[in-house]
Amino acid sequence: MTLRADAVLFDKDGTLFDFGATWDVWGGEMITFLAEGDAELEQAMAASARYDLAAKRFHPDSLVIAGTNREAAECLARVLPGRSLDEVEEILMRAAADAPLSQAVPLVPFLAQLAAMDLALGVMTNDTEYAARAHLQNAGVEGMFDFIAGFDSGFGAKPSPDPLLAYAISVNVDPGRCVMVGDSTHDLMAGRAAGMQTVGVLTGPAEAVELEPLADIVLPDIGGLTDWLLMR
Template sequence: MALRGVLFDKDGTLIDFNASWRAAFETVALELAGEAELAKALLEEGGWDEASQTFRGGSLIAAGNSADIAEVWTARLERKQDPQALADWMDRRFAEMGALHAAPLFPVDRLFVTLRDMGLKVGVATNDSEAGARASLGAIGALALAHFVAGYDSGHGPKPEPGMIEAFCRDAGLAAGEVVMVGDNAHDMIMGQTAGAGLLVGVLSGNSGPEALQPPAHHLLASAEELPGLLCSLS
């Protein structure tokens, strides 16, 4: 089956995860904790690794969504909060800071234009909120070039559930087998595999190593910027 669409993960795939999100998570953790030691504990529980100065691949922060994080962090806070209310607040703060600190891994707008010129529909699916995704993509000049944007709260379910790929297919008039799923975490590959995506491409620009992506990834790339070359080689 011919490939007619590409669905990208956002953070770690199009946007530098640590450069874009470390300051945001440090700020939010400190605002919630009210003091440095508890804030540090929240970040470590979320997946921060002090030795490598990165968030671990597949960790709560690297792979989860605000609802997942709020559920875990609420149990650690002295001032108890409703997890859903906390997740909503976090989404608003992350949308603000994500747009402010968004650091593209490469010229994302150029990649999207190249893929569109190849006749492919381009979408973005993230475990960030949809508002956060749109804010970040807008900040790097890529939002208007995406045919489809979905977050964990768009009504299609979070990763690794297959709903965001299924919604992309409905929106773009594609079959799942015509879609390339590109991401830097295992949940991206599992989502693509479960949905029946035609090609699964893992990228090593995020927080996961090859062992976390392949299998089920069919191909590994150092960067999503290399995707047009891969697709040309497969055609």
């Protein structure tokens, strides 16, 4: 069996977990919670975060989609009186850990299949490491990864290649033998900058036409990754 790579690094939201079914729902709930019944404030936060209250989803250009937890907090705090940025960031971090997760594919058998191929596995998200570990633990897969990092883990945030290179060093694999799998241009830009192979998936807000210029292949979801890794 000949593989294209020795290590796979996944984004979390929109990649391991379907973005819309998880974060569109959560985003609406958080805006309602922080507005505390003030409809005008709810509208202001939705506009700042680029969230469509009627459709209950983030607009494709929302900074929240690929940004860090801090950047998401900044979107809300700038129009939210009476709460500091640090307070909003803390609220979002703790609430995100309990977000309603929707797995892109059944993760336990999928990751077990990759592990059986002797691939090192990692997660790098622009969410917090706290939320990432909570989500992976709730999905029963935290222990299946060799590396888990958030934007606050000390390696930086995507689209910088630094956290991806930290992963390659951690698993002792040349970046060229690593694959970055993600649903956003941030993910794939970071992968290209790190010298990694890149795979786009369509379980986030981005469309194929946005990902294709930065990806070696674009798949409907991570389920197709196994076949692509096998060089036939």
